[in-house]
Amino acid sequence: MVRRLRPRTHRLGWVIDRARLFWLVRGWARAGQADVVEVPDYLGWAAWWPRLGVPLLGRLHGSGSYFRAEEGLSARPRLLRIEGASLRRCDYWCSVSRYTAEKTKALLSLESEPCAILPNPVQLTAFTGVLARSRARVVFSGTLIPKKGIIPLIDAWPSVVAGCRDADLHIYGEDGRTYDKQPMWAYPSSRMGDPAALGVHYHGHVPRPELPQALTSARVAVFPSFIEGFANAPLEAMACGCPTIFTALASGPEVIEDGRDGILVNPREPAQIADAILRLLQDDDLAGRLSAAGYDRVRRDFSIERLLPMNEAMYADAIRSFAGSRSGPVATH
Numbered sequence: 001m002v003r004r005l006r007p008r009t010h011r012l013g014w015v016i017d018r019a020r021l022f023w024l025v026r027g028w029a030r031a032g033q034a035d036v037v038e039v040p041d042y043l044g045w046a047a048w049w050p051r052l053g054v055p056l057l058g059r060l061h062g063s064g065s066y067f068r069a070e071e072g073l074s075a076r077p078r079l080l081r082i083e084g085a086s087l088r089r090c091d092y093w094c095s096v097s098r099y100t101a102e103k104t105k106a107l108l109s110l111e112s113e114p115c116a117i118l119p120n121p122v123q124l125t126a127f128t129g130v131l132a133r134s135r136a137r138v139v140f141s142g143t144l145i146p147k148k149g150i151i152p153l154i155d156a157w158p159s160v161v162a163g164c165r166d167a168d169l170h171i172y173g174e175d176g177r178t179y180d181k182q183p184m185w186a187y188p189s190s191r192m193g194d195p196a197a198l199g200v201h202y203h204g205h206v207p208r209p210e211l212p213q214a215l216t217s218a219r220v221a222v223f224p225s226f227i228e229g230f231a232n233a234p235l236e237a238m239a240c241g242c243p244t245i246f247t248a249l250a251s252g253p254e255v256i257e258d259g260r261d262g263i264l265v266n267p268r269e270p271a272q273i274a275d276a277i278l279r280l281l282q283d284d285d286l287a288g289r290l291s292a293a294g295y296d297r298v299r300r301d302f303s304i305e306r307l308l309p310m311n312e313a314m315y316a317d318a319i320r321s322f323a324g325s326r327s328g329p330v331a332t333h
Contacts, residue, residue: 005020005021005024022046022050025037025052026050026053029052029054030053034054035054035319036055036056036315036318036319036322037052037054037055037056037057038057038058038059039058039059039090040059040061041058041059041060041061041062041066041083041087041104042062042063042064042083043063043064043082044079044082044083044084044086046089046090047082047083047085047086047089048085048089049086049089054319055091055318055319055321056090056091057091057314057315057318058086058090058092059093059094059118060087060093060104060114061096061100061229061230062096062228062229063083063104063108064076064079064083065080065083065084066229067147069103069107070103070147070226070227071147071227080107080108083108084109084110087104087108087110088110088111091318091322092112092115092318092321093114093115094114094115094116094117094118095114095116095117095118096117096118096119096120096230097117097228097230097250097251097254098117098251098254099250099251099254100230101114101117115314115317115318116310116314118310118311118314119230119254119255119302120230120232120235120302121303121304121306122232122235122236122239122298122303122304123239124239124295124298124299124303125212125216125239125240125241127241127292128216128241129241129288129291129292130241130243130284130287130288133216133217133218133219134218134219135166135219136164136166136167136281137168137170137218137219138160138167138169138170138218138220138221138222138277139170139172139214139218139220139221139222139237140170140171140172140221140222141171141211141214141215141221141223141233141236141237142172142173142223142225142233143173143174143176144171144176144184145176145184146226147225147226148173148176148223148226149223149226149267150171150184152224152267152268152269152270153224153273154187154188154192154200155191156270156273156274157169157200157274158198159270159271159274159278160274160277161199163278163282164278164281164282166199167277167281168199168200168201169198169200169201170203170214171200171201171202172203172204172210172211172214173204174205185202188202211236212240215236215237216240216241218237219242219243219280219281219287220242220243220245220277220280220287221234221237221245222244222245222273222277223237223245223247224245224247224265224273225246225247225249225252225267226250226267226268227249227250228247228249228250228251228252229250229251230251231246231255234246234255234256234262235298235302237294238261238262238294238295238297238298239295239298241291241292241294241295242294243262243263243286243290243291244294245262245263245264245273245276245277245280246262246263246264247265247267248265248266249266252264256294257297261290261294261296261297262293262294263276263279263280263290
């Protein structure tokens with residue numbers, strides 16, 4: 001069941017909306033319709049909630065305060081206060097990555113430890129190997145915003161074409177905020193003239209089934225992000241058997257072991273991005289090895305079949321621990 005609440009638009013509407021949400025959720029808990037309640041870290045929806053009678057669990061994907069800190073921006077005091085109050089109110093909390101857990105704990109002054117580190121799961125596709133793919137096709141997917149690394153990727157691309165004339169870059173994702181007072185997608189044109197002349201193609205936001213098709217036929221997927229909570233895009237590429245380049249920053253090393261099941265790059269170094277792409281375009285043995293190892297890594301650690309039981313176990317532990325002590329820690333997975 002999905003229940004949507006229409007937000008108030010007047011100045012104090014956000015306060016009323018939070019109160020309405022609490023009364024609704026507490027009503028479900030008291031009626032026996034909820035055994036555990038989960039809230040996101042973003043915007044601190046559970047700040048200062050009274051007790052519900054069932055465990056309240058927070059899940060970290062990256063709060064507003066977290067992403068501002070990662071971008072080097074000053075904290076917004078009210079946002080910092082309510083997001084911290086919400087997670088401190090939670091009986092238990094988990095995170096999509098160890099990196100996000102540690103950064104958030106320090107930023108929001110949390111005293112407790114995460115009850116679990118549970119990455120986002122992905123769906124595996126049929127593994128076909130790397131040799132059946134287009135030999136020179138490179139794919140990027142994600143919203144076109146600076147933190148996703150689209151700018152250093154574009155800056156790296158002329159070097160890729162210089163080393164591999166047939167290389168073509170296919171970019172999938174919604175055009176994000178403006179860059180240098182122009183739409184983000186206008187940036188490549190300002191840097192390289194006609195993007196198509198260098199084999200750069202922008203597909204925009206596409207229906208969901210198209211992306212696995214693109215990743216299954218590509219030789220390389222590249223995601224040189226500056227900031228991540230825990231990214232699904234590189235995992236989805238690895239789940240399609242596509243040799244994957246990801247960021248060495250943030251939670252990148254929790255996704256890929258450099259040189260074993262993918263390649264990690266510093267997004268501040270476009271030359272490093274270009275070198276990694278060329279290695280995978282030109283070295284069949286390396287591409288084949290990373291294709292198979294990346295697929296196996298996702299199957300072993302990040303698949304739905306692996307992570308769904310771990311999520312169920314976390315909820316069961318929370319319910320059992322809360323009923324037993326109302327304050328005791330949950331077993332860590």
